[in-house]
Amino acid sequence: HSETAEMFDERMESFREWFESKEKEWSKPVKEMTAKLFKRSDQYRESLNHPGCYRTSNQVDRLMNRMTRLMYSGRGIHGNQVVSELRLRGWALLRNFVPYAHRSGETREYSSPANKLNEHSYHDNWLENLKTCKFQHQ
Numbered sequence: 001h002s003e004t005a006e007m008f009d010e011r012m013e014s015f016r017e018w019f020e021s022k023e024k025e026w027s028k029p030v031k032e033m034t035a036k037l038f039k040r041s042d043q044y045r046e047s048l049n050h051p052g053c054y055r056t057s058n059q060v061d062r063l064m065n066r067m068t069r070l071m072y073s074g075r076g077i078h079g080n081q082v083v084s085e086l087r088l089r090g091w092a093l094l095r096n097f098v099p100y101a102h103r104s105g106e107t108r109e110y111s112s113p114a115n116k117l118n119e120h121s122y123h124d125n126w127l128e129n130l131k132t133c134k135f136q137h138q
Contacts, residue, residue: 002048003048004048005045005048008041008044008045008048009041009045012038012041016038019034063095066091066095067088067091070087070088070091071088074087093130093133095113096112096113096114096117097112097113097114097126097127097129097130098112098126099111099112099126100112111126112126112129114129115129
């Protein structure tokens with residue numbers, strides 16, 4: 001969470017010094033991961049040249065991992081192309097209409113990605129909102 005490259009360098013160096021001062025306390029996996037972090041600090045610093053952008057691809061990776069599992073469990077797109085396409089469309093619809101995680105305890109302005117996109121919700125029940133959409137299969 002640095003605003004300038006200089007501040008980032010200072011914080012990384014401070015972290016490195018602190019980490020190395022307690023080197024005996026860390027397990028081998030922790031040492032390996034921090035070595036990887038320090039080695040990539042130039043790449044992380046690059047994000048400061050692009051304010052407002054995400055620094056990782058975690059949001060995309062999470063969705064793509066779920067889609068990969070769906071494709072694997074359905075044996076990819078083998079067999080009927082129409083059925084495979086409908087399975088992916090159904091998955092995408094559910095991802096857009098199912099409410100955000102309630103367990104986070106976070107108060108959200110929008111209940112789901114579709115609600116955020118439309119800035120409107122027809123019903124308190126997400127399934128009723130899904131049913132109000134008109135879908136066409138081509």
